[in-house]
Amino acid sequence: MTHPLHRIRDKVENGQRLSFEDGLFLEEQADLFTLGELANLVRERKNGKFTYYNVNTHLNPTNVCVYRCTFCAFRADLKSPKGYVMSDEQILERAAEADRRGATEMHIVGGLHHQLPYEWYLNVVKLIHTHYPRLHLKAYTAVEWDWFHRLTGRPTRDLLAEFKAAGLGSLPGGGAEIFHPEVRDQICEHKADTEAWLRIHREAHQLGLRSNATMLYGHIEKPWHRIDHLIRLRELQDETGGFQTFIPLAFHPDNTKLAAQYNIPRPSVLTDLRVMAVSRLMLDNFPHIKAYWVMLGIKTAQLAQHYGADDLDGTVVHEKIYHDAGSDSPQELTVAEIRRLIEEAGRIPVERDTLYRAVKRDGQRWEAAEPVEAVA
Ligand code: V47
Ligand code: SF4
Numbered sequence: 001m002t003h004p005l006h007r008i009r010d011k012v013e014n015g016q017r018l019s020f021e022d023g024l025f026l027e028e029q030a031d032l033f034t035l036g037e038l039a040n041l042v043r044e045r046k047n048g049k050f051t052y053y054n055v056n057t058h059l060n061p062t063n064v065c066v067y068r069c070t071f072c073a074f075r076a077d078l079k080s081p082k083g084y085v086m087s088d089e090q091i092l093e094r095a096a097e098a099d100r101r102g103a104t105e106m107h108i109v110g111g112l113h114h115q116l117p118y119e120w121y122l123n124v125v126k127l128i129h130t131h132y133p134r135l136h137l138k139a140y141t142a143v144e145w146d147w148f149h150r151l152t153g154r155p156t157r158d159l160l161a162e163f164k165a166a167g168l169g170s171l172p173g174g175g176a177e178i179f180h181p182e183v184r185d186q187i188c189e190h191k192a193d194t195e196a197w198l199r200i201h202r203e204a205h206q207l208g209l210r211s212n213a214t215m216l217y218g219h220i221e222k223p224w225h226r227i228d229h230l231i232r233l234r235e236l237q238d239e240t241g242g243f244q245t246f247i248p249l250a251f252h253p254d255n256t257k258l259a260a261q262y263n264i265p266r267p268s269v270l271t272d273l274r275v276m277a278v279s280r281l282m283l284d285n286f287p288h289i290k291a292y293w294v295m296l297g298i299k300t301a302q303l304a305q306h307y308g309a310d311d312l313d314g315t316v317v318h319e320k321i322y323h324d325a326g327s328d329s330p331q332e333l334t335v336a337e338i339r340r341l342i343e344e345a346g347r348i349p350v351e352r353d354t355l356y357r358a359v360k361r362d363g364q365r366w367e368a369a370e371p372v373e374a375v376a
Pocket of ligand 1: 072175177212252292321
């Protein structure tokens, strides 16, 4: 009988889809070198030797949140001294700073505030888009869209359309956590469930908005929950083709209830690389896999470029979610630093915009035209 790994290798080399059982075998039994080799084969088939990055900035307009996800160190109670809500002036100042730095994207996510109305979240997008129309606004996770539905009673499809008209550019991939209810119900019981998360991304794709997807790993989930998660994403991508990038997110335990409850350490670099490689191999219909350097740390993000990843995220600046949960990554990387660490990893850096068009710069001016494949 053929060894499972030989069978899987044949499938990968011939561009055939891996099954749930194949994925589980890779998670549980494959050696890391073979995993890296196979993931790299797919990575180079799709993206050559290129590693993409962008010039972006994060905005978390409020950290006050009605939910209590047990893995979250970012949220604050309504009356907590840690809680904040940014004013229009503060938001505009951040957008002005992003513009001055030549950012092409603003990544906007935050808490679901007990008292702020729907119009407040809409205003964040309107305000920035009116003053800085060139900044691509990648805003609000499916959990937030579901919250807006709870606030207004309106269908999420209408809300997405209203935001799109106001300047929304795409959706980030957060809020996916682990889709299987056995885990999801224990770590984020009340927020948007799996069906809602997938439906909202489907609706966004049908409206012509691209989106990303994530998976939070390294806590109480088992390898089969991760494979189940990846297959649910692969099925939706078969249907819509609207996902751009998948980002595996390693659990950061500091200051979280989940870690206190189960005494969970941060996943090892071996787990980080294994999850990255298995994600690349299972998500055969996702164009990009991101090694988010803020979450992985710079060294693992570099290594991950040989375990399936082809993207690093961007300059970031003002990140709170991971730094509140113990990340010791820097707050910001300069473009020169990002390019150097990509080159050091033996890859060729390509600046992209949010929609994966190669960016050309001339001093303060920038232009994004061709899709990255044309450059690659
Ligand atoms: O949804 C929260 C996760 C997500 C912790 O779309 C945690 O390009 C680990 O989705 N340990 C938000 N993870 C971040 C996110 C993201 C990041 C970068 C790029 C993109 C993109 C999306 O962070 C949350 C949750 O899954 N998270 N707390 C924690 N302690
Ligand atoms: Fe709120 Fe998001 Fe934190 Fe959950 S992960 S508690 S929804 S801010």
